[in-house]
Amino acid sequence: MIADEVYYGLSYDEERPFTSFGDLTTTVPVIATGSLSKIYCVPGWRCGWVIVYDNAAQSLKLVIENLNKHSMILLHPNSLVQAAIPAILANVPESHFTELKSKLKTSSEAAFERLSKIHGIEPIQSRAAMYMMVKINSEDFKDIEDDIDFCKKLLAEQNCLTFPSQCFFAKGFFRMIICTKPEILLEFGDRLEAFVKAHHKDHA
Numbered sequence: 001m002i003a004d005e006v007y008y009g010l011s012y013d014e015e016r017p018f019t020s021f022g023d024l025t026t027t028v029p030v031i032a033t034g035s036l037s038k039i040y041c042v043p044g045w046r047c048g049w050v051i052v053y054d055n056a057a058q059s060l061k062l063v064i065e066n067l068n069k070h071s072m073i074l075l076h077p078n079s080l081v082q083a084a085i086p087a088i089l090a091n092v093p094e095s096h097f098t099e100l101k102s103k104l105k106t107s108s109e110a111a112f113e114r115l116s117k118i119h120g121i122e123p124i125q126s127r128a129a130m131y132m133m134v135k136i137n138s139e140d141f142k143d144i145e146d147d148i149d150f151c152k153k154l155l156a157e158q159n160c161l162t163f164p165s166q167c168f169f170a171k172g173f174f175r176m177i178i179c180t181k182p183e184i185l186l187e188f189g190d191r192l193e194a195f196v197k198a199h200h201k202d203h204a
């Protein structure tokens with residue numbers, strides 16, 4: 001199993017804490033990817049890693065050998081970033097993660113509450129990571145073809161950048177970020193509402 005765990009630990013739903021795939025099984029071999037960018041908030045550092053959880057039969061022996069060979073290829077983060085990793089892993093206090101999760105929770109709640117008031121879209125409250133998916137009720141709009149059209153027009157008319165869900169192989173939603181201050185999310189909510197009203201059938 002290959003698990004993308006780039007948001008390792010970033011669940012802010014107390015009832016559903018984060019569990020790594022590596023902790024779920026000793027029989028299925030797991031390759032988990034992680035990175036500094038999200039959980040340590042340094043996206044520009046471009047530094048990630050792979051953790052291999054092999055089983056007793058050593059199913060991933062050859063994979064580990066080849067990962068080691070791959071790590072010799074000169075295509076990796078700069079030396080300063082690599083040199084900082086041991087100190088980051090050893091010294092960043094738990095309070096950093098507690099604070100990050102608390103901020104994300106506050107932002108998620110603020111965005112959900114604001115967007116819930118907009119007729120024509122339906123936010124799905126996020127409980128982990130840094131994004132929220134929002135359903136677009138296409139039939140409510142007079143001149144929006146699909147999620148790509150929605151996001152393109154929202155950018156052109158309100159200067160708000162969102163991602164159409166077709167980027168993630170699903171139709172009819174857009175993805176917004178929540179890793180920002182609640183006041184910015186409220187400003188986004190206002191612009192989104194103005195956009196939705198301008199294209200909604202009920203406001204013809």
Ligand SMILES: Cc1ncc(COP(=O)(O)O)c(C=O)c1O
Binds near residue numbers: 004006035043047
């Ligand atoms: C699910 C997921 N995996 C991986 C990545 C890539 O992370 P990085 O910025 O460390 O390359 C992202 C970035 O948005 C992501 O959302």
